[in-house]
Amino acid sequence: MATIKDVAKKAHVSVATVSRVINNKGYVNDETKTLVLNAIEELQYVPNELARSLFKKQSRIIGVIVPHMTSYYFAELLEIIENYTIEYDYHIMVCNSQDDEARETKFIRVFQQYSIDGIIIIANTTRIGDYQNLNIPIITIDHKLSDQIPSVSSNNLNGGKLAAEKLASTGCKNILHLRGPSPLITVQARSKGFEQQLAKHGLACRRFDLEFKSPSKDYIQNFIDKNPDADGIFCDSDLIAMHVIQCLKHNNKSVPEDVQVIGFDNIELASIFSPKLTTIAQDKHTIGKYAVETLVKLIAKTELTQKHHQVDVALIERETTRAN
């Protein structure tokens, strides 16, 4: 690998001059510039980002912590995030926490080691300690670590409300809510919205908590079996909804005639599944875009006018609910 010295030698100038043309900084004669550019071309010189980062104390790397990747929601979000970071000339180091705190702690160390410029956390962390005094800009998605640390998330409260309104207004009386893990702030907001709206119709619901990563089919079947009177089911992910529909089918219930089902996320498969899933759509594109843009601002030490941002959700009606 050619270094800046090699280029300088070849172009018969000093390294400072080369550095100036690379960075387009300071005065440099057009002729010498051409000379340098030619040398760079010939030597196929690529500046060493490590040396640069060492000097500047920033790496143009953004660390992303995800709980896991094998869920469409996170995979899609990750793709969007990567696309935006590239626009700002950043690159992402992906760390998969597997919902494991020890791993997460390890990653924070790694991020420090690499002088990572900023962190995007999609993890379901409840701990804040390690991040608090880290001195690296952070933005969280789907979770509020503290009032100080900026966040973006869907309007989960409204998501719950929309689902409740749909179920209630189409005549459901015995309603179930198959939730994600209840400690999660997103899950709590959805539950709250769902119940508030249900209450307006004089309705309540029975709940059951599941894992997001791989919701247990047995638990779902069990819960469905124990509530044979159910006529409306709200699920905290499309994956859970798909499982639910399978269980319902197993019990010879028809969807949406006997039971209506609403999912959450609007993953790509929601419209391929059969029956096509009615679901609360999260606007991943806006979320990802906002996360990156905000983090970049944070890195540039721009003041944020608003620390916490909510992105609208929408009810997408397909084949697992009835028309009003």
Next chain:
Amino acid sequence: MATIKDVAKKAHVSVATVSRVINNKGYVNDETKTLVLNAIEELQYVPNELARSLFKKQSRIIGVIVPHMTSYYFAELLEIIENYTIEYDYHIMVCNSQDDEARETKFIRVFQQYSIDGIIIIANTTRIGDYQNLNIPIITIDHKLSDQIPSVSSNNLNGGKLAAEKLASTGCKNILHLRGPSPLITVQARSKGFEQQLAKHGLACRRFDLEFKSPSKDYIQNFIDKNPDADGIFCDSDLIAMHVIQCLKHNNKSVPEDVQVIGFDNIELASIFSPKLTTIAQDKHTIGKYAVETLVKLIAKTELTQKHHQVDVALIERETTRAN
């Protein structure tokens, strides 16, 4: 951020000594060691990996190029890869090529800039030029860039054979193959195996090529409509298979009674879909593990006994095919 100098000062020793205890290298008195360790603890010192990398000319970063992430196959693979890299104390920089050559070329530059130690390419590259004289260890998944560049992939040929045998042996006569993009080596191997095995039964098939990322529903419906006599369909991905089943349902065909369908990949959703998908399972775990282990060997300049590795596939029979 505390540096090695700060630690040295606090422990009243030289930076050389601190470096020795950090790296567990060379002689150092137990007492001074404790002194240094205490200073590190107090200062919350974390070694700067950038400076380290600059000196050592290796970054402990592995670059991963994926065509896109919103396909279960790649997402799962990525997760597995990340898990293994961590075991070897490497971290991954993920680059999403979006099947765009310009982007890929840019990434290669980025990889050079960061002194990336090795590259895993899952991309559908046909070009080899940029990688050839890169002087960074590379391993490709699902694609053979050249005889020299090591690769891992599923035994796609056998995958095709297994599918053909299943369809033929259960009496299918009018067979379709909904493939991925035909330039891909994986697609070619599957086609070859499929046709070879079909030929043994005196059978042939009609083919149609689709994108992997988001196979066009309209094209699929069209092809299905044009071949109403079809009684067996082999699809190059589970996603395509799911679409096919939807189209079949739309045409009032029942699966597997009228038409049998076989997918490829065995993504998690294959067993959640309804009907549950019969599919050719790729062993992502073994592929990911092998890729990382091989790359680590390559980085350590270990001679490989075998440059190209194939991983077995298996037919998973579920509800979209009939029993033999």
Next chain:
DNA sequence: TTGTAGGCGTTATCAT
């Protein structure tokens, strides 16, 4: 407009 030189944080060689 260009060059010199010091420093970013680390490791490794050579003395001591």
Next chain:
DNA sequence: ATGATAACGCCTACAA
């Protein structure tokens, strides 16, 4: 067993 010091490749005062 420990300490100076040069180097890794780059950037930026400062000097010329």
